Amino acid sequence: MKIIFLTDNFPPEGNAPATRTYEHAIRWVKAGHKVTVVTCAPNFPEGRVFEGYKNAWYQTHQLDGIDVVRVKTFITANEGFVKRILDFMSFMVTGFIAGLFQKKPDVIVATSPQFFSAIAGWALSAVKRKPFVFELRDIWPASITAVGAMKDSFVIRMLEKIELFLYRRADSIVSVTHSFKDELIKRGIDGDKIDIVLNGVDLTKYEPSDAKAHDFATKYGLENKFVAGYIGTHGMAHGLEHIVDVAERLQIYDDIRVMFAGGGAARQNVVDLVEKKQLKNVVLIDRQPKEMMPKLWSLCDVSLVPLVNSDLFRTVIPSKIFECMGMGIPTIMSVPEGEATAIIRETNSGVVVESENVDQITAAILRFHKDKDLYQQVRTSSIEAAPKFNRDSTAADLVKVFAKHVG
Known part of the structure; x- marks a missing residue:
């Protein structure tokens, strides 16, 4: 199977979305699948490009058998609603364009927590006429208002309309919690197309230690x-x-x-x-x-x-x-x-x-x-x-x- 996976977090970033994608992808490669990850220059959460990388329009390299494509984005620290939206939207555009140049996949996957990468995934699936899987890691934009980063407004309501559009257009939704699935069903999304795959741990790396490093x-x-x-x-x-x-x-x-x-x-x-x-x-x-x-x-x-x-x-x-x-x-x-x-x-x-x-x-x-x-x-x-x-x-x-x- 040829898999294109869009995510704006990927190693050497070490947050949960980056870790989940990488630890799954290396296992898919070992199982014989071809995996291409479209992402950006590592910069999360400080908003500074990691040493050894650059924020360039198009770069490719391999990481443990995974084909990695990095694209240019508007980079900012993980703070400030407007700047973060610009960051997300820039990846939506450049990630989509980069995806167009990848060999025809069997499936296109995009992951949240924010859904702009999912917009790129859906658009790419429409152009390439391939199934689109939306990996749902967070109910966004609800999480913005939950932490007080932004109050309910016209902008939030528009984002919610886009959110529902993506849920409906996805061929499959993979939820990381049972609660997310329940929430989507309440909002009218077909439960038959929602699968639950919880987060987990790579037991080859995380094992009991009897002493501090x-x-x-x-x-x-x-x-x-x-x-x-x-x-x-x-x-x-x-x-x-x-x-x-x-x-x-x-x-x-x-x-x-x-x-x-x-x-x-x-x-x-x-x-x-x-x-x-x-x-x-x-x-x-x-x-x-x-x-x-x-x-x-x-x-x-x-x-x-x-x-x-x-x-x-x-x-x-x-x-x-x-x-x-x-x-x-x-x-x-x-x-x-x-x-x-x-x-x-x-x-x-x-x-x-x-x-x-x-x-x-x-x-x-x-x-x-x-x-x-x-x-x-x-x-x-x-x-x-x-x-x-x-x-x-x-x-x-x-x-x-x-x-x-x-x-």
């Missing part, structure tokens, strides 16, 4: 410390100011550290708050290359997974919980009750507390810190749960969806 632990002063870590994009949706408040509560414990690792629109706010509160128990680590993520995760004794208290986030499953399972790191989840909290409870891979509740997050950290038996029990459950979310299975499930439309 020595070089990182030494560099950041984390040897013999109990580390509660937030790793990933620092976005408006995560309410990280509450985690800073948690760190303030934990100052009296000399052997506990709160770690923030990554970048994004809310990163500077975290840095400023830590400096303002003069917190000595917070460790700030810049975004790391994707290949360093298992070592970075090894620093954590528990993983902090917060989202702000919005009904929209009941439908979201943060993908990092699966990497934590693979590493055997208990999760402290502070998100609205929904599909993600159900997974944590069903797998006993962590504890669930109220979204934005500083007292409860603090208490959960202290409970894991003090109760060694509980910690080991949850760690073991996490490791045992990980194979249920293996990337090998999710990659195979996606190919089955594609194959339904290939004659």
